[in-house]
């Protein structure tokens with residue numbers, strides 16, 4: 132409606148001008164009216180997006196088909212002085228953000244892995260095997276282990292599960308690790324974390340054979356990831372998943388400022404190392420970082436793995452930033468089936484208004500992390516074939 136009303140005013144003004152002014156004056160008049168019309172419509176919308184949409188959509192209506200019907204109704208007041216035309220830049224509306232679909236990327240990766248598993252079976256009569264060691268009865272750990280086993284079944288990887296009670300000794304866990312180290316049908320070993328507090332995590336993880344360390348937590352694999360010119364045998368799955376999501380979306384990493392929130396061996400540390408290998412400039416934010424929002428606001432890419440629900444607010448982010456949310460945090464929700472739901476580290480509803488691309492939780496990094504575990508297991512089985520011929 133507003134567009135039409137202004138269109139009519141324009142025509143009235145033109146009619147008045149045409150009655151008094153010479154033909155040579157009409158071009159600047161039209162230009163000034165166009166400019167004013169744009170300015171006028173810019174006030175109609177309530178948001179920046181509205182402004183831009185109106186600025187684009189109204190200009191044709193000024194010269195539109197309703198032009199002749201108001202020639203007869205002239206304005207009663209005298210024409211106002213014509214302002215000097217000022218060209219108004221018309222900003223392009225921001226493109227809607229890409230919601231990175233981890234589920235479908237994981238599906239693609241899994242079907243690729245399935246084919247390789249079949250090839251390996253046909254060519255070498257070898258089926259990749261993944262062993263998972265689960266200590267205790269944490270509900271979240273049990274679910275994650277279930278997902279891993281289900282994913283193995285889907286792609287034809289054999290899975291083995293050792294379940295130990297919370298009260299077992301560190302040596303009993305090491306015994307399980309040793310048995311799987313020696314079993315030729317097991318190519319990858321994963322000790323589900325966290326372990327009970329009374330256990331020395333580093334000792335247990337250090338016992339996993341370097342060649343079966345599909346989690347990539349062995350100190351030699353971590354060291355080789357950190358050192359230029361060296362190649363780790365395995366890279367931690369969540370870090371690989373983050374890079375997969377970025378690379379598959381053709382997000383340029385070279386020279387970009389990436390901020391990683393968290394520095395754990397599971398996610399933060401390997402992700403920051405991997406980003407450096409891809410030539411990003413990396414800042415690390417952790418629990419002791421002062422004013423983290425000042426650092427994230429400078430980032431082209433933010434990867435959050437703090438385990439703190441809704442830590443990263445929209446105001447922490449620069450417009451156009453790419454956001455990868457690794458955090459998987461259960462929050463109470465009496466309306467959902469299990470009394471809780473999962474949420475990320477990033478306040479999605481705020482961040483989605485600022486970001487150019489963002490991963491959701493669930494359905495972002497998580498499924499790709501599991502796909503990377505399958506991929507590492509397949510690599511371990513291939514390597515075992517190579518070393519046995």
Ligand SMILES: NC(=O)C1=CN([C@@H]2O[C@H](COP(=O)(O)OP(=O)(O)OC[C@H]3O[C@@H](n4cnc5c(N)ncnc54)[C@H](OP(=O)(O)O)[C@@H]3O)[C@@H](O)[C@H]2O)C=CC1
Nearest residue numbers: 369393394395397398417418436437438457458459497500
């Ligand atoms: N989607 C997926 O595939 C995966 C998701 N996850 C999820 O990612 C999250 C992190 O996991 P994980 O690395 O194992 O967790 P950890 O608890 O081991 O590490 C958390 C890291 O975040 C930092 N941190 C904690 N609070 C803050 C804060 N307020 N501000 C800034 N930094 C903070 C800690 O800093 P400091 O070192 O100083 O203590 C630490 O480095 C969890 O939600 C987990 O469930 C984990 C693995 C895979």
Ligand SMILES: Nc1nc(=O)c2c([nH]1)NC[C@@H]1CN(c3ccc(C(=O)N[C@@H](CCC(=O)O)C(=O)O)cc3)C=[N+]21
Nearest residue numbers: 321322323324325346368459492493494495497498500
């Ligand atoms: N040795 C070891 N290696 C790990 O890699 C490891 C670990 N221990 N301990 C726990 C964390 C956590 N982690 C996740 C993996 C997948 C999802 C995942 O698939 N999440 C789904 C949702 C799952 C749901 O709905 O419950 C998603 O985000 O869409 C989440 C978290 C791996 N971790």
